[in-house]
Amino acid sequence: MSSFLDRAAMRLAVIAATASLAAVAWAGETQKPGYYGYGTAPTPAQVVGWAIGVRPDGQGLPPGSGSVSKGADIYADQCAACHGTFGEGEGRYPKLAGGEGTLRAERPEPTVGSYWPFATTLFDYINRAMPFPSPHALPADDVYAITAYVLNINNIVGNDFVADLNSLPKAKMPNRDSFIWNDPRPDTSAKECMKNCADPKKIKIESTAEGKDLTPRTTGPLDEMKPK
Amino acid sequence: MLPVLRRGISILGRDSPIIDIGGRRTFLKLGAAMAGGALFGRGAAEAGTSDAFPPQDAPWSQTLGPGIVDRPYGQPSQFVKDVIRRDVPWLTASKESSVSFTPLQDQTGIITANGLFFERYHGGRASVDPQQHRLMIHGLVDRPLLLTMEDIKRFPSVSRIHFIECPANGGMEWRAAQLNSLQFTHGMVSCAEWTGVKLSALLEEVGLKKEAKWALVEGADAAHMDRSLPIEKCLDDCLVVYGQNGEALRPEQGFPLRLIVPGWQGNVNIKWLRRIQIGDQPWFTREETSKYTELMADGRSRGFTWLIYAKSVITFPCPEKPAKGPGIYEIRGFAWSGKGRITHVDVSTDGGVNWERARLQEPVLPKALTRFTHEWRWDGKPALLQSRAVDETGFVQPTIAELRAARGVNGIYNNNSIQTWQVKADGSVFDVQLS
Known part of the structure; x- marks a missing residue:
């Protein structure tokens, strides 16, 4: 009998200890690194294989290089079908070149040349996500070459430019200094007016979606909006 | 037998x-x-x-229905087969880098059904084998780690209800009212209960070095979708989740593992999460430079505008759910804010001249969809319905005119303006914008 009570008491103590441990974790108190000890350390090769992120200062760029002329060939083969031979874009696929001086226009054309702040991002993105239907298939030299070509058709680098881990961070992008990286919001200051907040006579419908023919059906099967 | x-x-x-x-x-x-x-x-x-x-x-009362496990995984009634995610075919070049919209007009509570949660892919929906999936955490840490799904599930778990909104929700409406549909003007927001591990717990386990200021979070999808996040947010309330509304994450939502960044734009909630690299500065990825930056009228652009500011929309009546004759209507809608709780929602039926306080339905959770209702006696005359959300920071949802005055019309993202629904005398409802 007493041994039963002892065991019960011990069990309660264990439960209490577990609960207090849990309470520590839930309270957001920090644990020492390795406290849980789950998982394994990745090998250097595993890290190199996955750590593909490239920063504007060049950190993350791999060895290798590629010229504008080599890039023109690979681009024609791998990229032009969607982006156009000179980056003009096909269909709704993104335009890569042109658009300088349009950012304040009625219809701005943000491209690599007119908009992108960093050339390193171009290498990173091609390497990370392109060519769209078969990504991660191009060796670093090819990615460098395509990067060089896209910069070239945007008049950012000359015909003899060779992209590599030293030259890319130095390529000066025209729109680089036009970005504000600290969120300036709130940039509106609406008040909680409840009565007579506006002159009813001045409230006019400025635009309506009625009759615009842009809206897919929201009943029946998916609406492909094929021209009739 | x-x-x-x-x-x-x-x-x-x-x-x-x-x-x-x-x-x-x-x-x-x-x-x-x-x-x-x-x-x-x-x-x-x-x-x-x-x-x-x-x-x-009734005929269905006169016979037995199918027995249990007739459908081992349940399906909605055949009579709601039209309640589905839908897309706008002219919006994007391909279905693999595109978006589908939640049918908010049929969402009855704050939780979005898993099959109706909006989709946004940059390289299609990845099919990830959970046995072979790994999460690598490395960079400016004391103990780099490679974790299996089993490892991740052993960490202390938490469940939280949060919305996710694509910052391009309403992005087609900057210049004018364009799409006559609640699903397409607002359907890039959904809300779920997420279960997983606090990101802070994982970062404590690897041990952050002193210089750690930013994290690069990356997916295992074809686009290796990635974003830079400030370490303060990572340590604050981010979650690395494997559960969605009581079951495993859906593939559309990043099965087997995704990041939840409560209250911040959908894009940073990386799906199919495979890697977290800790660094001392941001990476300026394509998705935070070329895209997800806001071009202002003066030609400058805003970047790192992660927060979703307070927003609301009336879900009934709406273009998909018109009014049917004069009488009493319960106006219904959702409000949400990335900054915390919604404190109240006001409703106007005269285009914003007069407002009345709506009723908030419990639970009212921080950074989650909040339901509001308001009784409206419709006299059958044309009306202009609006809702206006206020969050716990006192921020008041602006009009589209106020947003345009501050930013112009080319920003695409972060349109949290008041929505106006025009109700015509016949009860039909249209998306309009007011001067």
Whole structure:
């Protein structure tokens, strides 16, 4: 009998200890690194294989290089079908070149040349996500070459430019200094007016979606909006 | 076969003779009813006649339904088959880098059904084998880690309800009212209960170095979708989740593992999460430079505008759910804020001249969809319905005119303006913008 009570008491103590441990974790108190000890350390090769992120200062760029002329060939083969031979874009696929001086226009054309702040991002993105239907298939030299070509058709680098881990961070992008990286919001200051907040006579419908023919059906099967 | 059937019946407390005698007859009757129902049911019901109306016994009452595990994984009723995610075909070049919209007009509570949660892919929906999936955490840490899904599930777990909104929600409406549909003007927001590990717990386990200021979070999808996040947010309330509304994450939502960044734009909630790299500065990825930056009228652009500011929309009436004649209506809608709780929502039926306080429905959770309702006695005259959310920081949802004055019309993202629904005398509802 007493041994039963002892065991019960011990069990309660264990439960209490577990609960207090849990309470520590839930309270957001920090644990020492390795406290849980789950998982394994990745090998250097595993890290190199996955750590593909490239920063504007060049950190993350791999060895290798590629010229504008080599890039023109690979681009024609791998990229032009969607982006156009000179980056003009096909269909709704993104335009890569042109658009300088349009950012304040009625219809701005943000491209690599007119908009992108960093050339390193171009290498990173091609390497990370392109060519769209078969990504991660191009060796670093090819990615460098395509990067060089896209910069070239945007008049950012000359015909003899060779992209590599030293030259890319130095390529000066025209729109680089036009970005504000600290969120300036709130940039509106609406008040909680409840009565007579506006002159009813001045409230006019400025635009309506009625009759615009842009809206897919929201009943029946998916609406492909094929021209009739 | 028959004895099994009889046993089943007795469990349900019915008399077996019903089946013995009527089995064949009720089956035939049901077959006729189903054919009739599919072809004529709705028309007949609208005409005011139906075999199902009292005093008749409805066809589905006269026979047994399919038994348990007829559908081992449940499906919505065949009568709500139109309630689905939908896309705008002209919006994007391909379906693999595109978006679909949640049918908010049919969402009855703050939780979005898993099958209706909006989709946004940059390289299609990845099919990830959880056995082979790994999360690598490395960079400016003391103990780089490679974790299996089993490892991740052993960490202390938490469940939280949060919305996710694509910052491009409403992005087609900057210049003018364009899409006559709640689903397409607002359907890039959804809300779920997420279960997983606090990101802070994982970062404590690897040990952040002093210089750690930013994290690069990256997916295992074809686009290796990635974003830079400030370490303060990572340590604050981010979650690395494997559960969605009580089941495993859906592939559309990043099965087996995704990041939840509460209250911040959808894009940073990396799906199919495979890697977290800790660094001392941001990476300026394509998705935070070329895209997800906001071009202002003066030609400058805003970047790292992660927060979702307070927003609301009326979900009934709306273009998909018109009014039907004068009378009392419960105006219904959702409000949400990335900064915390919604404190109140006001509703106007006259285009913003006068406002009345709506009722908030519990639970009112931080960074989650919040339901509001408001009784409206419609006199049958044309009306302009609006809702206006206020969050716990006192921020008041702006009009589209106020947003345009501050930013111009080329920003695409972060349109949290007040939505106006025009109700015509016939009850039909249209997306409009007011001067």
